[in-house]
Amino acid sequence: MLGRRKTSQEPVVETAPRAAAAVDGSQPQGKGRPTPRRSEVEAARRRPLVVTDRKAAAKASRERLRAERTKTRTAMETGDERYLPPRDKGPQKRYVRDLVDARRNVGEYLLFAALVLVVLTFVLPPTLGLYVTLGLWFFVLAVVVDSFLLNRYLTKRLAARFGDDVPPGTARYGVFRALQIRRSRLPRPMVAHGQKIG
Incomplete structure (x- = not known):
């Protein structure tokens, strides 16, 4: 039938060199954990576009801007080239x-x-x-x-x-x-x- 795969009833027999290497221990058996699914990997990398804690994000942004303004003001007073505006x-x-x-x-x-x-x-x-x-x-x-x-x-x-x-x-x-x-x-x-x- 189309779309159905026939399953073989014969047991899989490992070839001699591979079996010998597995017994010998010179070749690793595997990575020791299952391969993660694509959906799991993508979910781990995904970050929200909108921050959930808006107050904390706004406060951090204000602190960052205040620090940048302080550096620029100090540079304007001292002539420090690193923090001068372009x-x-x-x-x-x-x-x-x-x-x-x-x-x-x-x-x-x-x-x-x-x-x-x-x-x-x-x-x-x-x-x-x-x-x-x-x-x-x-x-x-x-x-x-x-x-x-x-x-x-x-x-x-x-x-x-x-x-x-x-x-x-x-x-x-x-x-x-x-x-x-x-x-x-x-x-x-x-x-x-x-x-x-x-």
């Missing part, structure tokens, strides 16, 4: 930061100048308000010119030091840093004003 990593970015921090930039005084000029508009009579506005625009123009010159300066220094191994936007990174107040810059400045940078 935006600030690399020797080129470190070099640009040092060049910008050693230079007196017009942009770092823009906020103070704007604050003083706004106060003057309230203190001075309206006839002088026009001169205050012109003074503010003059300062903004000075910041634009200084940023343009700084961009050229950084591009030349980067090319002289690193050649073609400069990520795009590195000079622009320095220009944006120059527009920030020195005390609020992150990573913190590691050089003094006027310090020579090689």
